[in-house]
Amino acid sequence: MKALVWDGDALTLRDRPDPSQSGNDAIVRVHLAGICNTDLEIVRGYMGFRGTPGHEIVGTVIAGPDAWLGARVVAEINFACGTCSMCRRDLGRHCPTRRVMGILDADGGFAEYVAVPLENLHRVPDSIADDQAVFVEPLAAAFEILAQLDVTRGQSCTVLGDGKLGLLAAQVLSSAGVRVRAVGKHPDKLAILARRDIETVLLEDWDREPAEIVVEATGSAAGFATAVASTLPRGTLVLKTTVAEQPGIDLAPIVINEINVLGSRCGLFPPALAALTSNSIDVKSLISETLPLKRSIDAFEVAQQRESLKVVIAVAD
C-alpha cells in the first residue's frame, strides 16, 4: 500500500506492506485523514515517533469479524490494555502501556489501510458525511472539556486561539449554554464562530476582562500567562496547548487567585458523534484544503501555514 512515513529525518510517500488482520484488530481502508497540529509537531521530533502518522480518520472496515465488515467507522486513537486501573475507570486514553495511533508505537491513517483494535471503532451514522466524520477525533477533544468540568448555563468563558481546536471548543462550550467570547488573530477564522452567533473579538481589540472559564488553545508558549491573567479568581483555565518550549511562568497568580488549571487532551467519541448527527457543530467550514494521498507532503506544507485551518488528506476516492 501507499503510506506516508516519517523516519525521523524526512516525510516520504512509500510502498509499505499492507497491515495484516490479526486477533482483535480490524483493517480499515482509509477514506479521509485530517492533519492535526500534533502531526506537525511529530515531524519536528515530538514523541520520537517513527512510522506512519495520522490519527483523525474515517474509513471502511475491510477485514475483521463479519459484524464489522463494510462498516463505515471512526477510531479512538488510544490502543489501551483494557485491564489496568485507568482502563477499568474507562480512562484507556491514560493507560500507561497504551499505543497511540500515528503518535506512539502504532501506525496511523496517512496510508491506504490501518489496523485498529475493534474496541476503538465507532460506526458512523449515515447522516454524517465523511468530511464531517474526519473531525470526530478533534471534536471529541473539545467535548473532553465538558467531561472534565461541570459548566452551568450563562457562565462566562473566553476561548483563546482561533485555530482548529479553539473553534471547536468555542462551539462545544457555546452549545452547552456557556457565554463564550472567542479571542483570535484571524477575522476569517473568527467569522466561522460569528455565523453561529458566538461573540468574537480580535486579540488587538480585546479588553481582557476576566472570565470564569478560560480555554487556552493558542498553541503558543505566551498564551498561558495571558490565560492566567484573564481567569477570574476561583475560575478554571482549561489548558489545551502542548508546547515543547519551556516558558518562564509565574505560578503565584494561580495560587493567589486559586485558579484551577485543568489539563485537557483526548475525549471519548460518542458526544462528538451525537453533535455531528444533530448538526449542532459546524466542522465543514474548518476545512482549508483537501489533497489526495499522493500530494500528502504538500498537504503538510499547507497545514504549516498560519492561515490554514484543517487540511484533509483524501486517501481513497
Added chain:
Amino acid sequence: MKALVWDGDALTLRDRPDPSQSGNDAIVRVHLAGICNTDLEIVRGYMGFRGTPGHEIVGTVIAGPDAWLGARVVAEINFACGTCSMCRRDLGRHCPTRRVMGILDADGGFAEYVAVPLENLHRVPDSIADDQAVFVEPLAAAFEILAQLDVTRGQSCTVLGDGKLGLLAAQVLSSAGVRVRAVGKHPDKLAILARRDIETVLLEDWDREPAEIVVEATGSAAGFATAVASTLPRGTLVLKTTVAEQPGIDLAPIVINEINVLGSRCGLFPPALAALTSNSIDVKSLISETLPLKRSIDAFEVAQQRESLKVVIAVAD
C-alpha cells in the same frame, strides 16, 4: 504602642500611634502572632508592603461593640468589601478591593494592637490555648484544600515539603481519610507526622510513585516539576507554593495526563477552629521558638533558618 515596621528597607521595632477604633472595626490586643513564610517574603519585597506585618494572631478585643469586648479572638485576614460578586459567594478572600492584614494596605499583628473588621473576628473556645489558636490562619489554609477538592477515603496523596504548611496539610488530608505520604528533607519535622501515624519518607529515599493527589508545599521553584511528575493521570496537584522566581516549566505533561492543578491559598476559619477543639491536629509541635515582641527582629532571623518551623512572637505576657 510598640510595633514592628517594614519600611521597604529595614525591619525596625518602633513606637507607633495606637490604632483608633472606628466604624465596624474592633481593636484587638495581640497575645501571640506567628511568623509565616509570607512575612519572610514581604521583607524581600513581596507585595510592595509597607507597615506592620503579621497575619496570624490571637488576642483580646479591647475596643469595639459591647458584645465583643473581652472576647478572645482570631481574625480572618482578608478585609473585604462585602458587596461584590466574590463577597456575595462567601469568597471575600478574593474580593478585588480587599485589604489584607499585614500583607496589603492594612497593618498586621506584630504590634501591641491591631484594628480588625468585626466580620473577620472569630471567638476562640476556651479549650483552645493561645499557642494553638495562633495556628488557626495557617491551619485554615490547609483546610482550604478540602473546601476546593472533594476527597474520598483511601485516595492516595503525596504531600511534598515538610515545612509548616506541608505538616498541616498532611494532617488535614489524613484526618479526612486520605492515604497520605509526606515527603520531606528533615527527619525531625517528619517525625511530627509519624507520631500521628502518617507515612513519611525522606526525599532521598522516596520512590516517586505517583499519587491521585499531590500537594506542592515545598516552597521551592523546583517542586512544581517534581509534583507534576508524581501526579497520576487525571489526578490533582494542589499548588500551595508561591515563589517569586519564574521557573522554566514544561506544561505538556499537565495536558497529556490531564492533571488538575489547583491553586490554593487562604481558607475560612471554622473548620480549623473545629479541628483544634477536637484536638485532631497537632499544631503545638510545630513551634520552634517563642520570642517576645522586643526580640521580634531576632525572631525573623530564627524563622529564616532552614531547620525552623513556626516562630511565634509573644506580644503580650
